[in-house]
Amino acid sequence: MFKKGSSARPNRGRFNWAWLKERRSKILSSNNSGLPRLTADQMTPIAQESALRLGSTLDVTDLGNVLLKAASQILPNVVDVMVLILDKTSQTHVYKGVRMRDPKTQITFPSNNKGDTCVSQGRRYLSAGSEASDPLVSLLRRDSDPRRRDEGGVLCSPVTDGESDEVVALIAAVCGELNAIEEQNLTLIEKHGAVAYRRIQQVEVMKLRANVRRDSADLAILRLCEDLFDKDATTLQIKVLKYLQDQTDSELCFLLLVGDSELVCQCVSLSETPLPHELRLGVNETSFSRILDSGRTATLADVSLADREIVAQTFGVEVTTMLCVPVHAKLQVRNIIAIACLCNKIGAPQYSIEDEKEVRHCFRYTTSVLTSTLMFQKEERLKMESSRLLNITKKLFLQMEDVTNLLKEIMEAARDLTVAERCSLFLVEGDQLVATVFDGITAGQNSPVGEIRIPISQGIAGHVAGTGKTLNIRDVYSHPLFYRGLDAATGFKTRNILCFPIKDENERVVGVAQLCNKYNGPHFTTNDMVVAENFSIYCGLSIVHSLLYKKTKDSQQRSKLANELMMYHMSQVTTEEVAKLNETPIPCIAKDNPEFSLFKFPARMFPDCDSVSATLSMFQEMGLITKYRIRKITLIRFCLMVRKGYRDTPYHNWGHAFSVAHFCYLLYTATKGLPMLNELEVLALFVSCLCHDLDHRGTNNAFQVSSNTTLASLYSSQGSVLERHHFQQTVCIINTEGCNIFENFAETQYEETLDLMKLIILATDLAHHFKLLPEFHEMAKRGYDRSNPAERRNLLCLLMSSCDLSDSAKEWDCTKRTAEMLYQEFFKQGDLEKAVGSKPQPLMDRETANIPDQQIEFIYNVPLPIFGLVTQLLPGCEESYQAVLDNIERWKEVRLRTKGRNIFSNGRLVTEDVNHCEETDSNSAAKKIKIINEGNEVTII
Numbered sequence: 001m002f003k004k005g006s007s008a009r010p011n012r013g014r015f016n017w018a019w020l021k022e023r024r025s026k027i028l029s030s031n032n033s034g035l036p037r038l039t040a041d042q043m044t045p046i047a048q049e050s051a052l053r054l055g056s057t058l059d060v061t062d063l064g065n066v067l068l069k070a071a072s073q074i075l076p077n078v079v080d081v082m083v084l085i086l087d088k089t090s091q092t093h094v095y096k097g098v099r100m101r102d103p104k105t106q107i108t109f110p111s112n113n114k115g116d117t118c119v120s121q122g123r124r125y126l127s128a129g130s131e132a133s134d135p136l137v138s139l140l141r142r143d144s145d146p147r148r149r150d151e152g153g154v155l156c157s158p159v160t161d162g163e164s165d166e167v168v169a170l171i172a173a174v175c176g177e178l179n180a181i182e183e184q185n186l187t188l189i190e191k192h193g194a195v196a197y198r199r200i201q202q203v204e205v206m207k208l209r210a211n212v213r214r215d216s217a218d219l220a221i222l223r224l225c226e227d228l229f230d231k232d233a234t235t236l237q238i239k240v241l242k243y244l245q246d247q248t249d250s251e252l253c254f255l256l257l258v259g260d261s262e263l264v265c266q267c268v269s270l271s272e273t274p275l276p277h278e279l280r281l282g283v284n285e286t287s288f289s290r291i292l293d294s295g296r297t298a299t300l301a302d303v304s305l306a307d308r309e310i311v312a313q314t315f316g317v318e319v320t321t322m323l324c325v326p327v328h329a330k331l332q333v334r335n336i337i338a339i340a341c342l343c344n345k346i347g348a349p350q351y352s353i354e355d356e357k358e359v360r361h362c363f364r365y366t367t368s369v370l371t372s373t374l375m376f377q378k379e380e381r382l383k384m385e386s387s388r389l390l391n392i393t394k395k396l397f398l399q400m401e402d403v404t405n406l407l408k409e410i411m412e413a414a415r416d417l418t419v420a421e422r423c424s425l426f427l428v429e430g431d432q433l434v435a436t437v438f439d440g441i442t443a444g445q446n447s448p449v450g451e452i453r454i455p456i457s458q459g460i461a462g463h464v465a466g467t468g469k470t471l472n473i474r475d476v477y478s479h480p481l482f483y484r485g486l487d488a489a490t491g492f493k494t495r496n497i498l499c500f501p502i503k504d505e506n507e508r509v510v511g512v513a514q515l516c517n518k519y520n521g522p523h524f525t526t527n528d529m530v531v532a533e534n535f536s537i538y539c540g541l542s543i544v545h546s547l548l549y550k551k552t553k554d555s556q557q558r559s560k561l562a563n564e565l566m567m568y569h570m571s572q573v574t575t576e577e578v579a580k581l582n583e584t585p586i587p588c589i590a591k592d593n594p595e596f597s598l599f600k601f602p603a604r605m606f607p608d609c610d611s612v613s614a615t616l617s618m619f620q621e622m623g624l625i626t627k628y629r630i631r632k633i634t635l636i637r638f639c640l641m642v643r644k645g646y647r648d649t650p651y652h653n654w655g656h657a658f659s660v661a662h663f664c665y666l667l668y669t670a671t672k673g674l675p676m677l678n679e680l681e682v683l684a685l686f687v688s689c690l691c692h693d694l695d696h697r698g699t700n701n702a703f704q705v706s707s708n709t710t711l712a713s714l715y716s717s718q719g720s721v722l723e724r725h726h727f728q729q730t731v732c733i734i735n736t737e738g739c740n741i742f743e744n745f746a747e748t749q750y751e752e753t754l755d756l757m758k759l760i761i762l763a764t765d766l767a768h769h770f771k772l773l774p775e776f777h778e779m780a781k782r783g784y785d786r787s788n789p790a791e792r793r794n795l796l797c798l799l800m801s802s803c804d805l806s807d808s809a810k811e812w813d814c815t816k817r818t819a820e821m822l823y824q825e826f827f828k829q830g831d832l833e834k835a836v837g838s839k840p841q842p843l844m845d846r847e848t849a850n851i852p853d854q855q856i857e858f859i860y861n862v863p864l865p866i867f868g869l870v871t872q873l874l875p876g877c878e879e880s881y882q883a884v885l886d887n888i889e890r891w892k893e894v895r896l897r898t899k900g901r902n903i904f905s906n907g908r909l910v911t912e913d914v915n916h917c918e919e920t921d922s923n924s925a926a927k928k929i930k931i932i933n934e935g936n937e938v939t940i941i
Helices: 017-030 045-055 060-074 116-121 135-141 180-227 233-248 289-294 305-315 353-397 403-418 459-467 484-490 526-570 575-583 608-621 632-645 654-670 679-691 701-706 710-715 721-734 747-762 766-782 789-804 812-835 851-861 863-873 878-898 912-919 921-926
Strands: 080-087 094-099 125-127 153-160 167-175 250-258 262-265 279-282 322-329 332-345 420-429 432-435 452-455 471-473 497-503 509-518 931-934 937-940
Touching (some): 045 060, 045 180, 060 167, 080 135, 116 125, 116 153, 116 167, 135 153, 135 167, 153 180, 167 180, 180 233, 233 250, 233 332, 233 353, 289 332, 322 353, 332 353, 353 403, 353 526, 403 420, 403 526, 420 459, 432 459, 452 459, 459 471, 459 497, 459 509, 471 526, 497 526, 509 526, 575 632, 608 632, 608 654, 608 679, 632 654, 632 679, 632 721, 654 679, 654 789, 679 721, 679 747, 679 789, 701 710, 701 721, 701 812, 721 747, 747 789, 766 789, 766 863, 789 863, 812 851, 812 878, 851 863, 863 878
Antiparallel strands (some): 080 167, 125 153, 250 262, 250 332, 262 279, 322 332, 420 432, 420 509, 432 452, 931 937
16 A cells, blocks of 8 residues: 655655556555554554444444544545445445535445446555546546645545455545555454444344334324323223233233322223222232332232232132233333233233233333323312312301301211211310210210210220321221220121321311211222311311300300409499589699699508599599590599409509509699690590509519419410500490490590500500610600600600609608508519419519619619600609609618618518618708719719
8 A cells, every 4th residue: 555654655746656556566466464463552543433433333324424534534645535335225236425525415436437446356446546537536536626636546445344245335535655554544444334334234124124013013002092082091091901902912901000008990901981999909918019119020920819819809800810010100210100910811821021012112102191191180189179178168167156066067078078978076075085976966866876985095086086197997897996896786887997086286186087988989098088187177177166166155254254243343333422422523632732733742642532532633624524525423433443443452552543643643734734745645644544553463474474374364475464454454444334434435536545545554564665765765865756646655655654653753751651562562472472482583572672772773774764754855844853863862871771681571661770761851852963964874963
């Protein structure tokens, strides 16, 4: 062949024909035997890659392209390359192929050319290529670069099939001379090309034969797929089973659909209609489950005798041969959706591999249709069941008022949903199950059976109540929990039972429903269990709410009775007392006692017998009676009822309410009518001051909650337990006949007043006060805006707090006596807490309470900031602020003189040190205390 770099060819510009002839003779005489054999390591990477690509070619076109690329890369100084492959589809041997310069255009090997020798002899052919008449030379030289037209020689190399010695392809090229390695690489490519060509031809023959065999089967499966248009999954299954019966020559075919815990057979190939009763096999109770685990085909030997007997009894066919093929979901190899079962091969002793392939071939095209139809049918069933459940729920909630009727409705609905013969319903009462309704008949009403009570630990119902899990018993007589004596006593034959728990929202079992005897099947199914469990949710909600409704009605009756008793107690206001006050003109206390209008007036010490008259006087002087057309006798009854509504506690009593209302009156007179509020807000504030501690129990909110009192059960979820109770008692008095002082209000005005009073009374909770304290400071800092409703509400809360804590703004004697009352109440609560084993707060422990320190800390943290803000917002109230500061100094003197000793004894602050402190009141009062208000801080100099 051509040898690159040889001294025999010194002239590279012109082709050396003498050298070519000599070289050709050597090649032909040696028959390539002198060439060295190359190993894989000596092959060029291009040749290795080309050999690998030839091994993966799929058709003739791909083979030609790979050979063309390999030749163009292996041959040196290539001008053009053609690869022509034998076209066996032609009657004569015609070679067609592609060329390097135009690979997209197919060419045909020209006839009568110098390459004929190559094809006929099966050897490489070397030609000078100078003959212009030679078609092959002309074809190769055509369209080449004019500058390279005379370069290289013409090489024709045949690709010969080693088995038939037939030239199957031809590589023709115009190229430079080849060295030994290039020649060996070209030979290797030719051999690999011949092998690839033979392999391609064999594959084509196999495809042709397979297509012939499959024509009839494909026609049948296409006709089957064309016929699968029904929306009913059962009809589709019957069509597929009949197809398998015909194609595999089987006596019987059936399909086991894989459910959550069951294998379900709905139809067989012997009938055009579904089975009257579905065949259901538990996944863990049958030998068919092995197919699900392994995913492999099974035969008769793999099926247990019990399962064979079930098949024989169900379909009436004795099984002699069997083939069970798992059906996989599309694109999910491990997800088995069904098992196709073929029984009794006709004309053969057993089923063959071809039968298995036929089954798989069938389901390759029908699985998607069956799956989608089953899903559609399942969705339709769920839709229908959901609709039925909603309708039943509607009926259930219409029976909420009567528990007995509700239970009857539940039992009837449960029977209808599961197609059961009978139903029993038990409610959980302590450690017993109680049944009063049987099959919709109330015990004692045309029923031979009265109320039944069974221990919660016995029987099927007791087991379900204890475990909280549904129990589906297919054969009750084989179950250890079933009591046969019940059937003997009633004459009723129980075959199967579905028993499910009824739970509330906290997953607590409140009842058990027991269904007996499935009507349209041998036993209750998994779907019946799902329906029952879904239905039980609505049952639980309706039963719980019905029982709650009953309890609520009972509670309302008890509450009504309690209110009547309380009203009776509070209404011990004699008609003589009302008449006496009504006949007496309302006095003007301020004129009779000028000190009544002073901040230092000790309202706590005001005689109780005159307090109601004084309250009426304050209503009148504030103009509330005239403004809101309050009838005098109504106001008298209201005030007397409020006074009766306070308990006889040491501190939170009527005297405290009167004192708080009196301070509101003082604010009104000092500011000339509280102009920063509207008139309705003034009325709401004053009435709230009178009622803000109604029915106070002498204990705080924390005690109510920790003791789990009735008040805590009513209000603890909302917070401010006592304050909410005080407001409810206020509304109760207002709604009492003859006590509604708002009777002349319009509806909107009435509702607004009650809303304001609720806001104001809740503000007396110090926890609520501390949340609002930053807003109070911000309001004082930027200036009060009366047009802003939010600021008016905040001011109402602030003024209520100042009135509630006004005892700290009185003279020392009054403040000290008030502290005595307060600590009497505190220590009583502390004693109660100790009695139940709880540790009281320090200020409520009579043994450890440091009263001076506690009072100083309390006044600094609560009353002092409040009265500082009131002084900033309400001009004319500075005296109360000064009184708070004076009292701090008095408590400091007490602390200094007592040095931490307990100064509380027998309900009095009685020690020589305190008495000495009282004797020096005049000296202490003479000291002037300078007050510097800087924002929120108060400095005492």
